[in-house]
Amino acid sequence: MSNLWKIPCYFVLICMLLTACGELTNTAEQTFHHADEGIDAANISPDGTLAVISNLSNGISVWDLAKNEKRYIWNHQGEGNNLVVNIHIAFDNSYAVTSDQDAFALWNLANGEPEGFWRIDESNIRDIAVANQGNGILVGRSNGKVMFFEPRTGRRLEFLGHTEKTNSVDLSPNGFYALSGGNDYVAYLWDTRTGQVVYKFDHPSRVTKVALDDEGRFAFTADSKRDARIWDLSTGREVSNLRYFERQKIFSTAVFSKDGKYLLTGSPARRLNLWDVQSGDEIKSWRVTPRAGSQPQTAVVFAVGFLADNKVISESSSGLAEIWPIQSN
Template sequence: MLQFLRLGLILLLTGCSFLESKPLSRDLHSPGGSLAAAISSDGSVSVVSGASQDVSVWDLSTGKKRFHWRHQGGATNLVVSLDISYDNSYVVTSDREAFGLWNLQTGEPEGLWRIDESSIRDIAVADNGRGILVGRGNGKVMFFEPQTGRRLEFLGHSEKINSVALSPNGHYALTGSNDYVAYLWDTRTGQVIYSFTHPSRVTKVALDPEGRYAFTADSQKLARIWDIKTGKEISNLHYFERQKIFSSARFSKDGRYLLTGSPARRIDLWQVSSGKNLQEWRVAPKEGPAPQSAVVYAVGFLADNNVISESSSGLAEVWPLENHLNE
């Protein structure tokens, strides 16, 4: 028995030191913390909603701020959802009642639209800003085309939307709800392609921009990766926690890995084919009174074989990947 206790203590100590690994770099993007963040698919740009009443755009290669925005033009910033298009052309920002479209090349706003019916829960934008997906608290999802004014209401969900994702071409949406279901559906027709059921409310969804995979996770212990050509489950993520919530997710460009962030400072790297956990990191906590924690709002893969995170601490942190790329 003593031998087992010693072994458990060694594993516990090893795990703690592993989780507390130091970042390669750490840059302050939002003094006082942030409310939301997004990282571009190529890891070159991040957009951060600051608690200090602004939205800032950062060039991650130079560390310099490119733009400074005010959502709705007011003094109060309550932007709680952000997304960057796959081609880095547009950004969408939203508070609970309105969403705005911004040109990422010029930094200029291109429209602001108000939602009168129910609150905005999550948002996504397609390449060239051709489509915006808006998930709402009443269970409805709107697909909106700014250039044509076309709107499509998806009514498949029966309870509030928690997470949405959109394919780069804007043709396919993945939406997760409190009704225990995630739907993959066609934004041109509103037709459901696949339904992915869970035993509890679906809290996070993500799409592989190359059109291979979907990720859906619930509020308890089930997180799955699906083949979106067949609708079949590829793997489920292996973890020991009784409850694990995901606040961000990103597939690698080659489709072999999934990177996730959590509301409890955690970043995890997973093998898509098996669901195996390959590596973990823990971001810096937000400064202030206890409890010392941070929500990982966005994660991304960098070209130099590292990963990057943006969290509610207001920090962008770069982390080293171990030799998992050949696994």
């Protein structure tokens, strides 16, 4: 990493112009309208076949992305405005969890039925995740506590490692390992069976986004300023620090490819980016369609996913699902 700063400034500028310019794509290959009024949260299943989106006035909807058909419509807390801002789909497509600031719900994706609703009284919910078969739910809270909950057994474990607000959480498919990041400048990988810390990942500022590789190889942790790091979960060592030229880059979503070669991220500034895991280099960048009527013209990329045939997909606050080819035509 230190060798980067020894490269002459003019050479860095030339490289930036050659590699970054022309790699930004604004036109999607396919566009699907999922909510005319825009959306407030979304998640795409790891295999790219399902999306769950939340809309203030129309509730929560589950979409079959292959057919672009609406499968279910859910109401998180009955009638009235829907305030769900966190959604996560299990790795095996069996269950989804949704939450507003005060409560979370577990939904069966096979039949569309709810299987539980739980209220959190002592602090606001910041983020959620669910394990395969709905066997475990992870809840990050504003008081810094992270709760792991088993709906069927009632077992509950609270992780107390964070000293300030928790911003982002993720859970391994088997529910055994959790990743959490917070305002205390730290991300922790910890064991949900014991509460013991496996790795501590330090940052120079607030950790705003974390993500686990579903195959158990990597973790992604990003802070509010310059550091967005990929870690090797077999050693706890840094693999790469994403290389970008902005002074600050916020990530709203992140997923690893199944082969472990790539990381796909979204941002609140319309950007969808593909990164090389080993080098941290940006491979390609896309700009999603802005939300209609927004000033300035912007959109939050809430969810991203990898598709077959060398394509990726995004769900953004514009209410659109957009498919992008990785290779230029």
